[in-house]
Amino acid sequence: xxxxxxxxxxxxxxxxxxxxxxxxxxxxxxxxxxxxxxxxxxxxxxxxxxxxxxxxxxxxxxxxxxxxxxxxxxxxxxxxxxxxxxxxxxxxxxxxxxxxxxxxxxxxxxxxxxxxxxxxxxxxxxxxxxxxxxxxxxxxxxxxxxxxxxxxxxxxxxxxxxxxxxxxxxxxxxxxxxxxxxxxxxxxxxxxxxxxxxxxxxxxxxxxxxxxxxxxxxxxxxxxxxxxxxxxxxxxxxxxxxxxxxxxxxxxxxxxxxxxxx
Amino acid sequence: xxxxxxxxxxxxxxxxxxxxxxxxxxxxxxxxxxxxxxxxxxxxxxxxxxxxxxxxxxxxxxxxxxxxxxxxxxxxxxxxxxxxxxxxxxxxxxxxxxxxxxxxxxxxxxxxxxxxxxxxxxxxxxxxxxxxxxxxxxxxxxxxxxxxxxxxxxxxxxxxxxxxxxxxxxxxxxxxxxxxxxxxxxxxxxxxxxxxxxxxxxxxxxxxxxxxxxxxxxxxxxxxxxxxxxxxxxxxxxxxxxxxxxxxxxxxxxxxxxxxx
Numbered sequence: 001x002x003x004x005x006x007x008x009x010x011x012x013x014x015x016x017x018x019x020x021x022x023x024x025x026x027x028x029x030x031x032x033x034x035x036x037x038x039x040x041x042x043x044x045x046x047x048x049x050x051x052x053x054x055x056x057x058x059x060x061x062x063x064x065x066x067x068x069x070x071x072x073x074x075x076x077x078x079x080x081x082x083x084x085x086x087x088x089x090x091x092x093x094x095x096x097x098x099x100x101x102x103x104x105x106x107x108x109x110x111x112x113x114x115x116x117x118x119x120x121x122x123x124x125x126x127x128x129x130x131x132x133x134x135x136x137x138x139x140x141x142x143x144x145x146x147x148x149x150x151x152x153x154x155x156x157x158x159x160x161x162x163x164x165x166x167x168x169x170x171x172x173x174x175x176x177x178x179x180x181x182x183x184x185x186x187x188x189x190x191x192x193x194x195x196x197x198x199x200x201x202x203x204x205x206x207x208x209x210x211x212x213x214x215x216x217x218x219x220x221x222x223x224x225x226x227x228x229x230x231x232x233x234x235x236x237x238x239x240x241x242x243x244x245x246x247x248x249x250x251x252x253x254x255x256x257x258x259x260x261x262x
Numbered sequence: 263x264x265x266x267x268x269x270x271x272x273x274x275x276x277x278x279x280x281x282x283x284x285x286x287x288x289x290x291x292x293x294x295x296x297x298x299x300x301x302x303x304x305x306x307x308x309x310x311x312x313x314x315x316x317x318x319x320x321x322x323x324x325x326x327x328x329x330x331x332x333x334x335x336x337x338x339x340x341x342x343x344x345x346x347x348x349x350x351x352x353x354x355x356x357x358x359x360x361x362x363x364x365x366x367x368x369x370x371x372x373x374x375x376x377x378x379x380x381x382x383x384x385x386x387x388x389x390x391x392x393x394x395x396x397x398x399x400x401x402x403x404x405x406x407x408x409x410x411x412x413x414x415x416x417x418x419x420x421x422x423x424x425x426x427x428x429x430x431x432x433x434x435x436x437x438x439x440x441x442x443x444x445x446x447x448x449x450x451x452x453x454x455x456x457x458x459x460x461x462x463x464x465x466x467x468x469x470x471x472x473x474x475x476x477x478x479x480x481x482x483x484x485x486x487x488x489x490x491x492x493x494x495x496x497x498x499x500x501x502x503x504x505x506x507x508x509x510x511x512x513x514x515x516x517x518x519x520x521x522x523x
Binding site for chain 1: 346
């Protein structure tokens with residue numbers, strides 16, 4: 001029993017430690033982002049566009065493929081239930097609300113946490129192991145400004161954009177099934193969709209994606225900076241980063257969905 | 263002038279530095295050497311402000327480095343250069359970008375001037391034609407020289423070298439040693455070299471500090487060290503496996519250790 005208390009206590013203290021690290025990283029990132037955005041020379045050097053290409057544009061094929069299939073699968077399931085109830089005309093609206101509010105932002109964030117967040121951790125972790133971060137510090141170069149700010153700004157732009165694209169692709173997938181299997185015309189599908197969705201459905205999803213972007217960058221970079229002990233350490237940190245950001249995203253998603261619509 | 267005053271550092275149960283005291287004069291080459299695990303790397307980390315000692319202080323002129331934390335170390339760090347053992351070049355940047363990095367960060371110079379400065383630093387280490395390559399495309403010796411060019415980017419007063427010749431072939435090792443000597447003699451840069459390469463130390467050092475078990479075992483000019491009567495010092499210089507320094511790192515008696523099971 002004492003062991004159990006000890007274990008829970010230690011885990012809780014470790015959790016608080018990580019929270020405080022992430023808080024300080026977040027604060028430093030905001031301060032440094034301000035500096036970079038206000039200084040044209042630093043803004044140019046930060047290579048934000050290159051990062052947007054790396055985290056955003058290059059994630060497009062994966063995000064679009066997954067969301068198209070998901071849109072189809074989701075519509076298949078919903079239509080099955082609605083047909084039983086004789087309420088098939090509600091299908092487009094139902095699918096649109098679920099995709100815009102919940103599935104689009106969540107699935108995009110989870111894909112990006114795996115694809116990009118993991119890459120952040122392993123990149124920064126490898127630099128930590130190779131003493132590159134120590135070298136930056138001894139050159140009086142702020143590692144957060146050099147390594148986190150451009151990733152942070154790129155993600156704040158990319159993830160909401162990817163979320164919109166993912167939601168639209170999933171909706172298109174849904175329409176494809178509705179049209180080909182259920183015979184719903186484009187006109188009807190669009191009208192039914194636009195009748196139901198409101199602006200809040202769109203901006204709540206976008207707001208979620210902004211929060212998820214911050215979570216992915218901060219958790220990914222923090223785990224990278226925390227790497228100890230060579231290649232094995234990098235592997236462990238990368239795995240931990242994906243697990244922690246996935247969990248955090250889902251917790252934040254539940255909190256925000258409840259706050260908006262609960 | 264760098265003064266190390268009574269610094270101690272413990273990792274877990276292991277006391278790595280135990281009241282270390284020495285001073286290194288400005289515009290001179292000071293070599294610090296000792297056995298592996300003798301506290302050299304920890305000492306260097308404390309000197310560059312990467313680790314804080316448990317007690318004691320390090321002064322650079324009037325500046326107490328050990329009292330500074332985080333951003334307040336920056337003014338000191340802009341006055342020093344560090345050549346890391348594994349070079350620590352940024353792999354995502356080209357040779358030129360690596361060297362330009364500290365210049366761009368700390369000066370508002372025009373791109374063309376930065377470019378000229380980079381060329382000058384590369385010429386200093388004999389690698390002017392390699393500016394567009396990435397570190398991984400270079401050999402170990404070339405990477406070392408690029409890392410040195412980067413350490414010199416901001417015209418530092420002091421350059422710290424961590425094992426500058428380990429893992430290099432004898433010719434490149436001599437080239438690096440000559441570069442250290444030239445930096446000191448021609449540019450007046452204070453050089454602090456941490457190494458276990460005794461022979462190069464004997465060749466160019468103004469002062470040698472011999473570290474053993476976290477303390478200074480002996481210090482003086484190469485001549486004084488060579489003539490020391492201390493058998494420990496002699497074993498260091500000759501590199502003999504037989505002598506007062508045992509190669510056994512464990513403190514327990516072997517017989518007792520076997521009989522416990």
